[in-house]
């Protein structure tokens with residue numbers, strides 16, 4: 001399958017994020033993109049393509065104009081306010097319950113209003129990289145729409161935590177949702193099956209009230225896992241979308257036994273929906289000893305995952321989400337993709 005990649009992601013490089021009460025070294029780093037690219041090349045998964053440029057329109061089908069504007073100008077406004085020698089923009093105040101969820105012309109307030117955590121710093125190259133990642137997902141969707149069986153969008157920064165006007169969890173624009181909406185706008189019926197260890201809260205929120213897009217997510221139980229405030233089984237959709245969102249929260253320490261059952265259950269739901277295209281937000285932070293994870297998938301489990309997805313027999317777009325164990329990141333991704341192709 002074709003892999004869509006651009007080295008524009010390298011510009012989204014920050015030093016630290018704030019977690020566990022202190023600044024910690026960045027996890028979502030440019031090396032991730034390079035390692036995945038190297039593995040895809042080494043394993044001969046398929047040809048590489050540069051993304052095409054789609055403009056803002058497909059992004060604005062998913063995200064609000066105000067949100068996009070804030071992200072685009074965040075770094076220049078932040079440095080104008082706080083100084084040009086700064087390393088990264090991380091807000092320190094959010095609209096809590098009973099406060100007004102509005103932003104003023106103040107960039108601190110704008111980022112607090114549109115962001116939801118301290119793990120997602122903005123730097124000078126963030127917007128360009130996020131924008132390129134959306135183009136990467138759209139290019140992969142276009143390949144599939146034009147008849148390719150599958151395409152891999154090597155997206156960095158990732159996207160599944162980003163909602164229409166919310167960023168966080170290392171995500172700014174929801175690459176998978178933008179690709180999904182692009183395909184819907186071409187008359188395709190789309191299902192998304194998110195296999196990252198974290199709940200794809202952004203994707204869920206974007207399509208929650210819609211019956212034309214099925215959203216499924218297999219992830220660590222939000223009782224214990226980030227993002228905590230989303231991803232429970234009772235989130236099944238609202239209004240017309242009731243029944244078109246399914247969450248499969250799994251306990252800490254889950255291995256293939258539990259995971260494989262969730263894949264089976266989700267696959268059944270996908271088959272019942274009978275989509276034209278499947279989108280898989282692919283995170284391999286399910287790997288044993290992933291520093292941001294907590295599951296125990298390893299070795300051939302990623303081949304099992306790829307094979308299960310391949311057996312659905314659907315035109316498929318993969319977008320890259322999480323995965324932070326650098327020694328296994330590339331091989332886990334390549335295992336999923338090559339087993340998908342062989343299925």
Ligand code: 6XA
Nearest residue numbers: 019119169196198226322
């Ligand atoms: C912040 C953890 C962010 C998790 C990001 C991720 N402490 N999402 O991998 O899929």
Ligand code: ZN
Nearest residue numbers: 196198285322
């Ligand atoms: Zn993740």
